[in-house]
Amino acid sequence: MKLSLKTLLAAMTLPVLMTACSSNGDNAQQITAQDLQHHNWELTSIDGQDLVLDGRNKAPRLEIGENMMANGNAGCNNFFGQSELQNNQLRIEKMGMTMKMCIGNAMDIEKAVAQTLSDWSDITLTEQTLTLKNATHTLTFKNSDWK
Helix, strand or coil, rough: CCCCCCHHHHHHHHHHHHHHHCCCCCCCCCCCCCHHCEEEEEEEEEEEEEEECCCCCCCCCEECCCEEEEEEEEEEEEEEEEEEECEEEEEEEEECCCCCCCCCCHHHHHHHHHHHHHHCHHHCCCCCCCECCCCCCCEEEEEECCC
């Protein structure tokens, strides 16, 4: 059986092209613990909507410190826990929270923040923003250390 030059070339390049087309995004920047640690992140939007606060509440915040220990405020209550980072996904495992009564939209904000942080969420990180997205919510934080 004799193969033409075109057939031989096609047979050699097809596997390379198929591999390139089936890439699963492994070329995306892998986020590390060092990328997240020692920054103060302040929530700016939930599900693409700018955060609207009444005069009593401050914007939720997140800080990840040494050994990936997380703490912050979900809108009304403070939280803490051990954060985990795997394959550009983040969660806070066994998150603990204070239990103050939240009034108005603070409770809705708090539920969205707590749920997103305690579930595995895809993470996107730039120098100025941190975005967490899961099946329910998308939270966008700004780096409040950024000048």
